[in-house]
Amino acid sequence: MSIYLLCLIIFSLGIYCVVRKRNVIKIIIGVIILEYAVNLFFVLVAYRVNGRAPIFSAEQEVLNMVDPLPHALVLTAIVIGLATTALLVGIAMRLYEKYRTFDITKIRELKG
């Protein structure tokens, strides 16, 4: 139960940050927090109390093991997050060159 609460809190923080902040860089940080909340949740879902690494050996029988699949998947998710973040930061740099500000209330030419 606690992992759900923990991830929910981080996720909500990220959403708050994306929705409420006026600064482009802060919005990007909000997106990163969101990504990390989901990744953390993915890893914690796989965790088992007192579990061990899922490596089979001849001598001992492994009864309680940690689910290895999400770890592999989270790596992919992190790489995707990196690509998105890099693109967002790139766009933010170009935005600053054109508008000379990071304030999104001043970057508003598209309306209607």
Place this chain on the structure above:
Amino acid sequence: MMPAENIIPLFVAVALAGAFIVALAGGKVRWAPDALGNLFTLALTVLSVVSVLAVRQYGVLVYSVGAWKPPVGIAMVLDGLTSFMLVTVNLMAFIITVFSVNYMEKYTSKWKFYCLFLLMVAGMNGVIISGDMFNLFVFLEIASVASYALVAFGTERQELEAAFKYAVMGTVGSLFTLLGIVFLYSYTSTLNMADMAQVLIQKGGKDITLMVSVLFIMGFGLKAALVPFHAWLPDAHPSAPAPISAMLSGVLIKSLGIYALCRVFYNVIGIDQAVSSVLLFLGALSMVVGVFLAIGQWDFKRLLAYHSISQIGYVVLGIGLGTPLGILGGLFHLFNHSVFKSLLFLNSGAVEYSTGTRDLKEMGGLASKMPLTGTTSLIASMSIAGIPPFNGFWSKLIIIIAAVQAGRYGYAFWAVVASVLTLASFMKVMKYAFLDRLKEKWNAVKEVPVFMKLSMSALALICILGGVLLVGALNDAFLERATDVLLEGTKYAAIVFKGIG
């Protein structure tokens, strides 16, 4: 002979290889990006037609990546719906790359455009053929990241603003999808769609599917620009270069949004009354709100973007009805919309290419100077407004009949209202842009170059002949099979496992 399922991974592999080769050769030889880009999209179109024939002959095909059998390994599935979507995406991609040969001349680095374009096509094809939830997310992100970059392609003030907005909203939407996938994984301990459907039937689990449904409607609904989640679309689509607007409105919102939504709800989670009414409501809302917002627009491309929201509403309404006729109408409208909306965006691109403006008030009488653009855009306008015998009429008719048959008179009424308003707003476009009196400053305007003409005429031809898809063998091979996949619901699992072989 090569087993038939080996065709499946080619849809991703050819597009990815194309992106790589274009990037490798593109900067050095001047004609290479055009030639290679068109060659690869043509190859993909041919492959997608072959895939329709393969499904017709062999039934459902499953490719196991790395020879790991599906419940464990990654599966790629080719069935009726998949081949239907593949034809839609790749045909549009090919016609649009033909258009870009001339249109993209004004941008400096054409090879970057084709590289990103092919990456986006690879992502969309991947979403469509994937039989694995996590892979669906990965391909969805490939296509999305490429599209964020393409929206910002001009790197001017408005393009960057739109791209930033789109990228932030798109990323948040994808994360909702990922969260939904994590919930499903933690409950079912599998990622394979077919296996997941079976486990969900065995274990029940009403609460978890409710939670996941909400997350998926938010995630995929944002990609499909359904109304409460549509804010990015009217900025992003007009700001991109015209071929990209056509691609985004024509196929991206459908393959990432509608297709993924259908596949997950119908074949994996299993659609129930609650979800179906939510889809109906969101569809009708998008339909009406989109068209009302569109009527007041004076920017040609922005008007078209709002119409995309409205037309997507029709598709979702048809699919949400859940009856065979409704789904058939929804899928047919999906195909038709990708044809006429691509054509309209290409028309707006052609006008912008020749006159340099997107403002409807500044145009006027262009049909006399640009006869082909004028004619094709008249055809597309009549098609989107639902005037017989163009393709848009048939699909709208089917959706409205299906709504009446299902006893949803209210939704049928709103569908008719939205259609009338669409007609009104396109009469405005035709009057201000193409008919009327020619303004003096446009006396020197010339018709667009040959490749742009070629692709616009091809799309107009499909608009005129589109209704043929409803009759006889073509309907049987193309639309019926796609409809059947959605109708079979969660029995999909058993069919896929039989296909593994």
